Amino acid sequence: MTVTTRQRGAGKSPDPAGRPSARDRIFDAARDLFYRQGIRAVGVDSIAQEAGATKMSLYRAFEGKDELVAECLRESREEFWRWWDITVAPHADDPRGALLALFEAQTRKQKAQHDRGCPIANAAIELTDDAHPAREVMLDYNREKRRRLRELCRQLGARDADVLADSLQLLMDGACVSRITLGANGPASNLLRAAQALIDTAPRES
Secondary structure (H helix, E strand, C coil): CCCCCCCCCCCCCCCCCCCCCHHHHHHHHHHHHHHHHCCCCCCHHHHHHHHCCCHHHHHHHCCCHHHHHHHHHHHHHHHHHHHHHHHHHHHCCCHHHHHHHHHHHHHHHHCCCCCCCCHHHHHHHHCCCCCCHHHHHHHHHHHHHHHHHHHHHHHHCECCHHHHHHHHHHHHHHHHHHHHHHCCCCHHHHHHHHHHHHHHHCCECC
16 A cells, blocks of 8 residues: 555644655555554554654544544545546446456455555455544445446446346455455456456346
8 A cells, every 4th residue: 555645634744854744654555564464453652653652642643542543534435535536437328337346456455565455445354433533434435336337337337237237336345355365366366257247247227
């Protein structure tokens, strides 16, 4: 996963050395560490050290680790929707093309050497407490993905559009897990063909 520094905390004084603000460094370090090592394995001391900041700076910028996790996942969610929108944009009037483009693009992403799957799916396995602020981010992400897939399947004219969409979502999410366990040459390598089979064999409205 490539982590890029963004301009957060508008109105704050810039770092005298021209570096990103302490908040941005903490945020970017946390995203990278959470993704590579897991959320529960990473403590605030490690984040502060990686960011070249202090624990006090972390707690000034964020309410605590839980809120920092939620903020990182919000950014991952927005990055995913930007990727989705760019991917389907050339197929505005072609729902089949849009669906296949998504699975083709996911296949390409999963071939990245350091890809560890979806950071939101990874977090959902670790964070099971419904009171955790990240849980709502995960729910919103998956509900919106389901809504978008269902809309595309309805545009496709599938007779059981909701069933087809849910099948595609299971395929999409399952490929991320398979990529982590069995690598890019495992079942995930057949993601596009599996999606195409589901789409092309789904009964259409007469």
